[in-house]
Amino acid sequence: MNTLSLLLRFPHYRFLRKISFKSFHSNFIPGSLFPYIQSFNSVCLYCTKWMLPASDLKRGMCYQATVDQQTQGLCDKEQRLVDKLYSGLIQGHRACLAEAITLVESTQSRKKEIAQVLIQKVLSYHREQEKLNKGKPLAFRVGLSGPPGAGKSTFIECFGKMLTERGHKVSVLAVDPSSSTSGGSLLGDKTRMTELSRDMNAYIRPSPTRGTLGGVTRTTNEAILLCEGGGYDIILVETVGVGQSEFAVADMVDMFVLLLPPAGGDELQGIKRGIIEMADLVAITKADGDLVVPARRIQAEYVSAMKLLRKRSKVWRPKVMRMSAKTGEGISDMWDKMTEFHDLMLTSGELVTKRRKQQKVWMWNLIQENMLDHFRSHLAVRDKIPLLEEKVLSGVLSPGLAADLLLKAFKDRP
């Protein structure tokens, strides 16, 4: 198709020409252009002229169409809610941040859809802000894990206060995978971090997970984004290192810190080897008074053990430090090490790569969770599950055969 026929086909060709290559590449096509785009093929030809790969354009169209669809699907009241939360959030209003997190945590399907429109808006805002920040991420995301009683909340209280005094805005998301399954809570009693919770530059929020790993992935990832949109530049995600949630958390942060008490091997039994392998920094807590000597010993043990671990980064080797939240000793050194890590990861490009990979993991985790929900609630399967589970438990049926039967029933019925 030559320029003349393009002009005939698109009377507004001159206008179309004004759209920059860059705006296409950022996967954005202004909604107002859609009336001008009559067929995808024609546009591909138009784009070939401007050296734009058709796949990028297709992706851009699909993306924008999805966002438009989502936004158009909202009624006035819902749209007003999204607008109110979005503007309040980016202006730093804590109440709006809290309400926005509650919205993303909702299990109601309509609320989930509204939340996605909000998240999409916040993501666009992020992209803009990161561009203004020369591509540098808006916040430093740190995962903190350790066994119960390791001193996590005492550390976060002390560390968080030091950071706010230095001018940072700190958000603490406490992921508690136990709360909905056991009715009890590993992390969440209200007396934790009392001083930090009164600090106007800190925001503490328990992150309920509905007891599923998928719950951790969805709500925590989205809460991180919202906190960053609200201007928090340091996000601490706390979790108890005795289950699977810490692995999920490690997949959503820039740096993973493991807090270990100066205790003997037995008390650290619950800590899985895998979690140590994921740590970028191990901090031995409570290194004060009588505990200084055991803290030194544990530190030396971990220094040697970590030398044997596979290297995960070209620019960083995991460090083992000692600190005391009671005396404050070692806390500032820890922050120095953490910023050193952040700077190295940023300048080497590893941080950007890591975050990109995490986006993909996030997407697949969500798909996995939704597929499993879909499978469990499918008409052809739902009623068979208790019976087959029972047979597997009593040893009448092998788990493999039971799984095959359920999968077959799922596949055979539409």
Ligand SMILES: Nc1nc2c(ncn2[C@@H]2O[C@H](COP(=O)(O)OP(=O)(O)OP(=O)(O)O)[C@@H](O)[C@H]2O)c(=O)[nH]1
């Ligand atoms: N000596 C000393 N004790 C500490 C220090 N930090 C915490 N503790 C004590 O260790 C105990 C557990 O501390 P927490 O901060 O509640 O530990 P946690 O890891 O948050 O515990 P969970 O909330 O159960 O997961 C408390 O009695 C604290 O007073 C420290 O730096 N030095």
